[in-house]
Amino acid sequence: MSDQYQVFAKSPIGNFIIKNLGLPSPVELDRFEAPTPVIHGAVLLGAAPGSSLSADIAQILSNIHANSYAGNNSELQQVAARAGLTLSAFNEGDKESKFKAVVFDASGIQNSEQLHELYKFFNPIARQIQTSGRVIVVGLTPESAGSVQQAIAQRALEGFVKSVGKEFKKGIAAQLVYVDQAASANLESTLRFLLSPRSAYVSGQVIRVSKASVVDVDWSKPLAGKTVLVTGASRGIGEAIAHVMARDGAHVICLDVPQQQADLDRVAAEIGGSVLALDITAADAGEKIKAVTATQGGLDVIVHNAGITRDKTLANMKPELWDLVININLTAAERINDFLLNNDGLNENGRIICVSSISGIAGNLGQTNYAVSKAGVIGLVKFTAPMLKKGMTINAVAPGFIETQMTAAIPFAIREAGRRMNSMSQGGQPVDVAETIALFASAASTGLNGNIVRVCGQSLLGA
Structure with missing residues (x-):
C-alpha cells in the first residue's frame, strides 16, 4: 500500500508545510x-x-x-x-x-x-x-x-x-x-x-x-548450493524472503498451508523453487520437511516465518483464538526444530531463523496472544542457541511496522501512527525483513548465534 504522506512530503508544498509545522519528514531509503x-x-x-x-x-x-x-x-x-x-x-x-x-x-x-x-x-x-x-x-x-x-x-x-x-x-x-x-x-x-x-x-x-569457524563464501551468491525452506512463503514477508534467498543462490522450498497452493505455485515458479503444501501444526510436519529436503541434499536453512494474528482484548478473547495463535506462531516451530535437531534433519553449519515481532518485546493493546507467541519465539532462540552443535546457529528478526496486506487493513489513524513512530518516520518493506534474514542465513555468519535484531526503523515501542 502506498504511503501517501511520504509522497506528499517529497512535493515542494508538502516539504514546506511539513518543515514549518515540525512534522516527521521521511526520506526515501536506499x-x-x-x-x-x-x-x-x-x-x-x-x-x-x-x-x-x-x-x-x-x-x-x-x-x-x-x-x-x-x-x-x-x-x-x-x-x-x-x-x-x-x-x-x-x-x-x-x-x-x-x-x-x-x-x-x-x-x-x-x-x-x-x-x-x-x-x-x-x-x-x-x-x-x-x-x-x-x-x-x-x-x-x-x-x-x-x-x-x-x-x-x-x-x-x-x-x-x-x-x-x-x-x-x-x-x-x-x-x-x-x-x-x-x-x-x-x-x-x-x-x-x-x-x-x-x-x-x-x-x-x-x-x-562470537568466535566460530570461518567459512569463505562467494559474497555475490552466499547461499549457492544451499537448500532453504521458508514457511508462510505464499505472500507478504514470506514471499520476499523466498525471493531474497533465491537471489543469493539457494534452492528455496516454499511452504504454506494447502489453501495457499495457487500463490505457493506462483512464488516457486518466479524463483525456480519447490513447493511444499503443509500445515506446520501437523504432528508429522517435521518428518515431512525432512523427507522433502532430503531430496535436495538435506536442509541447510529453515526460516520460521509463518504466523497469524487474531486480535482481541483479553476480556473479549475466545480460548480457541488464544490457542490458535500460540500453536501456529510458537509451538509449531518448537516441534519442528526438536524433530530436525534430534533426527539429523539439519545439515552441518545449518541455520534456524525465526520471525518474532516488536509486539513480543513491547507488548501491544489487543494482542496478548500474539505478544506471548512472539516473546516465546525470542525465548526459543535464546535458550536453543547454546545447545546447538556442528556449526549450527539460531537467530531471529523482530519486524516493526512493515507494509503488508495485514498492515493495510489497520484503521487509518493507527496505521499512520505505526508508520511515523520510529526514527525513519515510515513503514518498512517486506524486503527489509528478508535482507536481515539473509544475513543470518549466510554460511559466513557462523559467529552470529542467539541474536534478536529488530527490523523496525528504530521503533519508539519497546526501545
Whole structure:
C-alpha cells in the first residue's frame, strides 16, 4: 500500500508545510539492487587509542573496495596499511567532505573517562553523514571484558548508538556490534550487511559476534548450493524472503498451508523453487520437511516465518483464538526444530531463523496472544542457541511496522501512527525483513548465534 504522506512530503508544498509545522519528514531509503557495490560513497574510519579490532575492520573495508578515510591518527594509518587498506587523509576542519558511513572501533575504551573518545570523534563530523548513511560502532562484548570498569564502558556504547539513531535523521541508521574475544575474524558478514543498503530499515540495534569457524563464501551468491525452506512463503514477508534467498543462490522450498497452493505455485515458479503444501501444526510436519529436503541434499536453512494474528482484548478473547495463535506462531516451530535437531534433519553449519515481532518485546493493546507467541519465539532462540552443535546457529528478526496486506487493513489513524513512530518516520518493506534474514542465513555468519535484531526503523515501542 502506498504511503501517501511520504509522497506528499517529497512535493515542494508538502516539504514546506511539513518543515514549518515540525512534522516527521521521511526520506526515501536506499535499498539494495544487484549487482552493486556494498557501499556507494566514502567511509570514515576512526578508533579509540589501543583498540584491537581496527586491523580486521580495515581488512573488511579493503575487501569491499571501500573509499576509506581517517583523521590524524598515525596508529590507525599503520594498522590499515598492514591490512592492505590505504586510508586517505581527512582534515577534521574540512566541513565539505561527506561520508556514506562512519565506522568507529571503540574496543580500546577501558573506562568511563575514555568514553570521551566517542565525543571527540563524532562531534566534528555529525553533520557530514549523507542521507541513508551508516554509523557503526564496534566494541567488545561487555561480558568478556577484562575488568568491571571496561565492561561498564563497553555497555555504555548502547546508549550512544541508540541516541545517534534518533538524532541524526535523514534515514541514517546507527548500530553497535559487540565482538567476543578472539572473534574478530567472524565480523565480516555483519559489517558488510550494516554498511550496505540491505540494512535500510535496521537501526539502533546491537548485534553480537562470537568466535566460530570461518567459512569463505562467494559474497555475490552466499547461499549457492544451499537448500532453504521458508514457511508462510505464499505472500507478504514470506514471499520476499523466498525471493531474497533465491537471489543469493539457494534452492528455496516454499511452504504454506494447502489453501495457499495457487500463490505457493506462483512464488516457486518466479524463483525456480519447490513447493511444499503443509500445515506446520501437523504432528508429522517435521518428518515431512525432512523427507522433502532430503531430496535436495538435506536442509541447510529453515526460516520460521509463518504466523497469524487474531486480535482481541483479553476480556473479549475466545480460548480457541488464544490457542490458535500460540500453536501456529510458537509451538509449531518448537516441534519442528526438536524433530530436525534430534533426527539429523539439519545439515552441518545449518541455520534456524525465526520471525518474532516488536509486539513480543513491547507488548501491544489487543494482542496478548500474539505478544506471548512472539516473546516465546525470542525465548526459543535464546535458550536453543547454546545447545546447538556442528556449526549450527539460531537467530531471529523482530519486524516493526512493515507494509503488508495485514498492515493495510489497520484503521487509518493507527496505521499512520505505526508508520511515523520510529526514527525513519515510515513503514518498512517486506524486503527489509528478508535482507536481515539473509544475513543470518549466510554460511559466513557462523559467529552470529542467539541474536534478536529488530527490523523496525528504530521503533519508539519497546526501545
